[in-house]
Amino acid sequence: MGLWNWDLRTGMVQGDDTLAQMFGDPPPGTERVPIEEWRSRTHPEDLLALDPPLIACLKGETEQFEVAQRIRHRDGHWIWGLWRGRVTERDAQGKCVALMGSFHDITERREAHERLQLAASVFTHAREGITITDTHGTIIEVNDTFTRITGYSREEAIGNNPRMLQSGRQGPDFYAAMWHSLTTDGHWTGEVWNRRKSGELFAEIITISAVRNLLGAVTHYVALFTDITSLKENERKLERIAHYDALTGLPNRVLLADRLQQAMARCQRRGHSLAVAFIDLDGFKAVNDLHGHEQGDGLLVALAQRLQSSLREGDTLSRMGGDEFVAVLSDLENTKDCEPVLERMLHAAADPVRLGDTLFQVSASIGVTLFPADGVEPDLLIRHADQAMYQAKQAGKNRYHLFDVEQDTAVKTQREEIARIRQALTAQEFVLYYQPKVNMRTGQVTGAEALIRWNHPERGLLAPAAFLPAMHNHAISIDVGDWVISTALRQMADWQAQGLDLPVSVNIDARHLQKEGFSLRLAALLAAQPQVPTSHLELEILETSALEDIALVSDIMRRCQAMGVRFALDDFGTGYSSLTYLKRLGAEVIKIDQSFVRDMQTDPDDLAIVRGVIGLAHAFHREVIAEGVETIAHGTALLRLGCEHAQGYGIARPMPASELPHWAQHWSPDRAWTAAVDATPR
Numbered sequence: 001m002g003l004w005n006w007d008l009r010t011g012m013v014q015g016d017d018t019l020a021q022m023f024g025d026p027p028p029g030t031e032r033v034p035i036e037e038w039r040s041r042t043h044p045e046d047l048l049a050l051d052p053p054l055i056a057c058l059k060g061e062t063e064q065f066e067v068a069q070r071i072r073h074r075d076g077h078w079i080w081g082l083w084r085g086r087v088t089e090r091d092a093q094g095k096c097v098a099l100m101g102s103f104h105d106i107t108e109r110r111e112a113h114e115r116l117q118l119a120a121s122v123f124t125h126a127r128e129g130i131t132i133t134d135t136h137g138t139i140i141e142v143n144d145t146f147t148r149i150t151g152y153s154r155e156e157a158i159g160n161n162p163r164m165l166q167s168g169r170q171g172p173d174f175y176a177a178m179w180h181s182l183t184t185d186g187h188w189t190g191e192v193w194n195r196r197k198s199g200e201l202f203a204e205i206i207t208i209s210a211v212r213n214l215l216g217a218v219t220h221y222v223a224l225f226t227d228i229t230s231l232k233e234n235e236r237k238l239e240r241i242a243h244y245d246a247l248t249g250l251p252n253r254v255l256l257a258d259r260l261q262q263a264m265a266r267c268q269r270r271g272h273s274l275a276v277a278f279i280d281l282d283g284f285k286a287v288n289d290l291h292g293h294e295q296g297d298g299l300l301v302a303l304a305q306r307l308q309s310s311l312r313e314g315d316t317l318s319r320m321g322g323d324e325f326v327a328v329l330s331d332l333e334n335t336k337d338c339e340p341v342l343e344r345m346l347h348a349a350a351d352p353v354r355l356g357d358t359l360f361q362v363s364a365s366i367g368v369t370l371f372p373a374d375g376v377e378p379d380l381l382i383r384h385a386d387q388a389m390y391q392a393k394q395a396g397k398n399r400y401h402l403f404d405v406e407q408d409t410a411v412k413t414q415r416e417e418i419a420r421i422r423q424a425l426t427a428q429e430f431v432l433y434y435q436p437k438v439n440m441r442t443g444q445v446t447g448a449e450a451l452i453r454w455n456h457p458e459r460g461l462l463a464p465a466a467f468l469p470a471m472h473n474h475a476i477s478i479d480v481g482d483w484v485i486s487t488a489l490r491q492m493a494d495w496q497a498q499g500l501d502l503p504v505s506v507n508i509d510a511r512h513l514q515k516e517g518f519s520l521r522l523a524a525l526l527a528a529q530p531q532v533p534t535s536h537l538e539l540e541i542l543e544t545s546a547l548e549d550i551a552l553v554s555d556i557m558r559r560c561q562a563m564g565v566r567f568a569l570d571d572f573g574t575g576y577s578s579l580t581y582l583k584r585l586g587a588e589v590i591k592i593d594q595s596f597v598r599d600m601q602t603d604p605d606d607l608a609i610v611r612g613v614i615g616l617a618h619a620f621h622r623e624v625i626a627e628g629v630e631t632i633a634h635g636t637a638l639l640r641l642g643c644e645h646a647q648g649y650g651i652a653r654p655m656p657a658s659e660l661p662h663w664a665q666h667w668s669p670d671r672a673w674t675a676a677v678d679a680t681p682r
């Protein structure tokens with residue numbers, strides 16, 4: 001406590017050493033300073049505070065005064081002081097002329113007070129609701145916002161437990177986790193659904209902190225919470241927009257994908273199946289066009305409800321857009337279990353719907369695929385169901401169609417194979433081998449058959465049986481066929497340049513032959529090798545590959561023959577209408593199929609066929625050639641039957657083009673063949 005005295009007559013004040021120390025002044029000794037100096041160091045906001053009590057004192061109304069003021073310390077900061085003064089001397093008229101008193105430094109007390117005031121004001125005015133409880137969870141204080149949010153007054157809350165707000169939406173586990181976090185970390189934050197006094201539910205985000213004393217023991221819990229109900233509401237709305245169809249309220253494709261994924265996982269765990277049903281309404285577009293979109297929408301909503309109610313619990317119906325829906329029928333112990341549901345959906349869709357005074361009737365086409373039998377990704381499952389739906393439409397609508405997994409894989413494999421073949425064409429992986437054809441009697445090399453091979457980089461040299469079936473009935477067979485013809489023609493030109501003048505036959509796919517513009521393309525290919533006589537090209541038609549339109553084929557053949565190209569009927573005798581072909585198609589050559597030749601010496605039936613074919617050829621004035629001559633004996637037998645032309649392993653295997661000139665130069669027929677001829681009268 002510093003002491004001072006003030007002489008009003010001189011206007012001077014004097015403080016003691018303690019006061020000087022408090023003010024940061026040098027020790028005063030006996031020195032006095034004018035009162036003005038102290039006043040000038042007083043905080044301007046506090047100056048007037050002194051005046052009323054002082055004036056009362058000076059006037060003689062009071063003997064003492066007491067006032068708190070801030071005064072500037074020498075080094076600039078403010079100190080809060082409590083001035084107390086008392087009159088020590090009066091003049092004759094009783095007017096005060098001298099005072100003395102004390103000065104207390106109350107800075108710390110003031111600051112603590114201010115902090116408290118600030119805290120109180122934060123507490124009161126915070127936009128968060130605040131609850132303070134003791135360690136037993138009993139509420140000892142709440143703020144105004146608490147009341148505003150919960151509807152409970154301060155009086156109602158105090159003494160109560162925050163449990164009063166519980167909605168029952170969170171289970172015991174939730175609160176156990178909260179307490180665990182509070183006791184181990186000292187705080188917890190989370191979202192809670194609580195109930196207002198009015199009974200209304202509200203969502204809050206809440207932070208609870210444990211308050212500890214100096215010894216570290218928990219003394220209180222303080223909870224701050226914000227009402228986030230409207231945020232939650234918005235979140236829900238957004239979630240609805242993102243996951244549900246606005247018109248029907250059904251899950252949309254986003255949510256469907258999610259549900260499907262979950263259902264698939266569940267089925268796999270339990271060893272069950274699920275069905276994905278793609279539903280497309282039949283005749284809906286007409287309703288829209290005739291009655292307008294409003295009626296159309298009404299119909300969609302009504303049908304969506306009906307479809308939904310024909311499902312089992314746990315199934316999902318979603319709208320994909322337009323008049324397309326997808327249902328996921330999950331947990332099928334038996335795949336057949338989905339059938340009654342599908343039937344119910346068909347009925348639901350086909351039942352008439354009354355809107356206003358119009359009666360509408362549509363139906364549904366449903367495509368179904370079953371998982372895990374169809375073991376693909378969710379989006380592919382939906383695509384497969386969509387494909388099957390398309391087939392249901394094609395089969396006459398108002399029905400369901402099951403997706404055929406095996407057929408799909410076959411189609412897919414073919415697609416991949418075709419892609420690989422196309423690549424092989426550009427990479428020039430195909431080559432032609434040539435198998436000589438000879439006259440066994442004269443020893444003349446009469447030609448060669450071009451046989452395609454695939455020089456596969458990984459699988460080695462592939463025979464046609466390994467890749468032709470994949471191209472069957474596909475447009476690529478035409479590109480490959482064109483390549484074969486042009487390559488054979490170029491080879492003939494090459495051989496010609498080397499002095500080997502050899503006719504070549506190529507095998508021709510029926511589809512290729514019947515392709516529009518075949519004769520024109522053939523003419524162009526022939527024109528590209530003008531030195532090769534057109535009569536050197538022979539086309540072997542594979543009889544078995546079913547010529548669809550005999551009149552058309554015969555017409556095409558005639559056009560090609562007009563250019564000089566010759567034809568052979570390949571594999572003769574194996575097809576079911578050989579005689580028709582022989583009669584109606586003007587092929588110059590008949591090739592006896594190797595299957596008859598192979599066993600002609602042991603199987604009398606085959607021998608009869610070979611004999612018959614040779615007889616037919618002679619009767620119809622066609623040339624005849626036998627394929628599959630594997631042994632000398634085969635050749636001898638054929639010669640005896642009057643067939644001189646042959647090809648087969650017994651003569652030569654198919655060989656690369658480069659080997660053929662050498663082979664042709666050195667080949668001579670077996671002695672037995674020439675002898676056989678001599679023995680047989682012709």
Ligand code: C2E
Nearest residue numbers: 451452463464484507508509628629630647648649650654
């Ligand atoms: P193909 O036209 O009947 O051809 C004769 C087939 O018999 C060839 O088989 C040939 O290698 C084989 N062969 C020849 N002599 C003998 C023999 O003495 N014994 C046995 N067991 N077989 C013999 P490859 O080359 O495997 O051709 C099979 C079939 O593929 C051909 O039958 C033909 O239908 C088709 N093909 C071959 N090349 C082409 C082509 O370039 N285009 C089309 N569209 N089909 C072709």
Ligand code: MG
Nearest residue numbers: 449507540570
């Ligand atoms: Mg052939």
Ligand code: MG
Nearest residue numbers: 570571593627
């Ligand atoms: Mg053949």
